[in-house]
Amino acid sequence: MPLIGEKEQEQIKEMLVAMPNPVTAIVFTQEKECQFCAETRQLVEKVATLSDKIKVEVYDFQADKAQVEKYGIDKIPAIAIVGAKDYGIRFYGIPSGYEFSAFLEDLIDVSTGATDLGAKTKKGLARLTQPLHFQVFTTPT
Numbered sequence: 001m002p003l004i005g006e007k008e009q010e011q012i013k014e015m016l017v018a019m020p021n022p023v024t025a026i027v028f029t030q031e032k033e034c035q036f037c038a039e040t041r042q043l044v045e046k047v048a049t050l051s052d053k054i055k056v057e058v059y060d061f062q063a064d065k066a067q068v069e070k071y072g073i074d075k076i077p078a079i080a081i082v083g084a085k086d087y088g089i090r091f092y093g094i095p096s097g098y099e100f101s102a103f104l105e106d107l108i109d110v111s112t113g114a115t116d117l118g119a120k121t122k123k124g125l126a127r128l129t130q131p132l133h134f135q136v137f138t139t140p141t
Contacts, residue, residue, distance in 0.1 A: 003039075003046050015104055016051035019111035021083055023054055026071060028078040030061040036094040040077035043094065047104070053111060079103075083110040 004012065025044045029037040041058060048054040059067040061076045071080040072090070079091040087110060095103035109115050117125075 003043055009050060012047065012104065013050045015108070016053065018108050019051060019053040021053065021111045021113070023081060023083045023107050023111045024057055025054060025107070026057045026059065026067070026080040026082060028059050028061050028064075028068065028071075028073045028076050028080075030076060031063070034076050037077040040079065040094045043096075044079060047107075054107065081106050081110045084113065085110075 025048065027041050027044050029041055045056050048056045061068060061073065061078075067073075071078075071082075071086075072088075073080070075092055077093060079095070080086070081089040081091075089106050089110060091099070091103060091106075093099075
């Protein structure tokens, strides 16, 4: 069974047309892949085939310590989404279910360098005076 059905692939292609600039999805796994590492890598590689704006790099969590440190990765599977700038967007675990649409939206946001946050939210975030480590935890249902 394919990771992404043909109908869904066409929908994703349509979404990704909104990407004006290239993005790199940097996948962290290891030689003896962890639970969901192989699936995460395959999913990201499949999505990358749907847009010429997406490049994939794969690093070994154990062997590529410089890259692990550079992107602040502390567990696997992990995906860092980087465009002209590294906004700190990281996915840990496989982006499936509701997280898959968030993954696609993040690819687009990083490509555009903008989000669809409301003015009030942006104003509140502009008042931050020091870095903020923000995490969202989800669980498959």
